[in-house]
Amino acid sequence: MGAEYTEMEQNEKNIHTDGLLTVQQFAALIGKSPQSIYKRLNKVDNPVDNQVVNPIQPYVVVVEGQKMLKIQALSELYGMEVEQPIQPGCQPESEKLSTPFNPVEQPIQPPVDEKSSDEVAFLREQIRHQGAMIESLNKELEKEREHNREKDRQLLDTLAKLAETQAALAAGQNAEKQKALAETLIEGQQMMEEERKETPETLEADFEEEFSDETQKHGLLQRIWAVITHK
Incomplete structure (x- = not known):
C-alpha cells in the first residue's frame, strides 16, 4: 500500500x-x-x-x-476538483488536485445551532408522547368494545331464556285447554250413551203417564167451567 x-x-x-x-x-x-x-x-x-x-x-x-x-x-x-496545474517536482499547498489519496480540503461545516437542536428534541418528545397517548386510547377503546360485546351477549341470553319461558307457558295453556275440551267431550259422550240405554217401553210408559195426567187436567177444567156457567 x-x-x-x-x-x-x-x-x-x-x-x-x-x-x-x-x-x-x-x-x-x-x-x-x-x-x-x-x-x-x-x-x-x-x-x-x-x-x-x-x-x-x-x-x-x-x-x-x-x-x-x-x-x-x-x-x-x-467530478474531481482541480484548481491549478501542478508544477513538476512539487505540489504547493495552494494548488492541490483532488484524488483518492490526496483529496481537496472541504470547507468546515458550521456547528449545529443548539436552539434548533433543542427544538428538534422537543418535537420528537412531543411526537413520542402523542404516540403513547394514542396507544393508551386505543387500548381503552378496545376494552370498551369488549365490555359492550359482553353486554350484548348477556342480553341475547336473557332474550333467549325469556322466549323459552313464553313458549313453555303457551304450551302449558294449550295443554290445559285441550284437557278441558277432552273432558267435556267425554262427559257429553257419556250422557248420550246413558240416554241410549233407556228402553222403548220406558219411553212409552212415560208418554202415557204424561198423557193421562193431561187428560185428567182437561176433565177437571171442564167440570169447573160447568159449575161457573151453571151448566
Missing part, C-alpha cells in the same frame, strides 16, 4: 505545467488501468451526425506523437 501511495504521489508530481497528463497518470488518478483508457481513446466520433460517442476524445492532445489528456477531464468527466 505504501508503494502504491508513493507511485500516486509521483504521478501527481509529474503533471506537466501546461495541464496535460499522460495516459498512465490519468489512469492512476481515476483508478483505471491504462489499457482501458487507451481502448476509450481509440473510439471515434460518429461521422454521420457528428454525435460524440467517446466523451474523452475532446480532451486528447498529441504531443510529440504521444497521446496525452487535458487535466480538465478529471473535473468535467469524473
